[in-house]
Amino acid sequence: MINKLLDLLMLPFILIIKIWQKFIAPGLxxxxxxxxxxxxxxxxxxxxxxxxxxxxGVWRVIRCNPLSHGGVDYPPKTLKIGPFLLSNKETESMVS
Known part of the structure; x- marks a missing residue:
């Protein structure tokens, strides 16, 4: 239930990214x-x-500047926030 709510809250950001990728970025x-x-x-x-x-994602965009070296940088598989350890859906399906 909470994941569905969070997915719904993130939908505007997902739509903005998809519009950027499909219509704006190809022209640049x-x-x-x-x-x-x-x-x-x-x-x-x-x-x-x-x-x-x-x-x-915001931190990644901030790091993408003329002074950075760039390179291969995938999103983390797990994310530690205080005492909590979050793992992405791909990692969770591999464990199950």
């Missing part, structure tokens, strides 16, 4: 220094960690 020269792109990283993070994934 490739600029992202990271793989996967910042928008794909944010999308995957939101799908895995909801609001915390949004924070990961």
């Amino acid at each position: 020269a490739p600029r992202c220094k990271y793989y996967p792109s910042c928008s794909q990283y944010t999308y995957e993070s939101i799908k895995s960690f909801h609001i915390f994934g949004l924070a990961l």
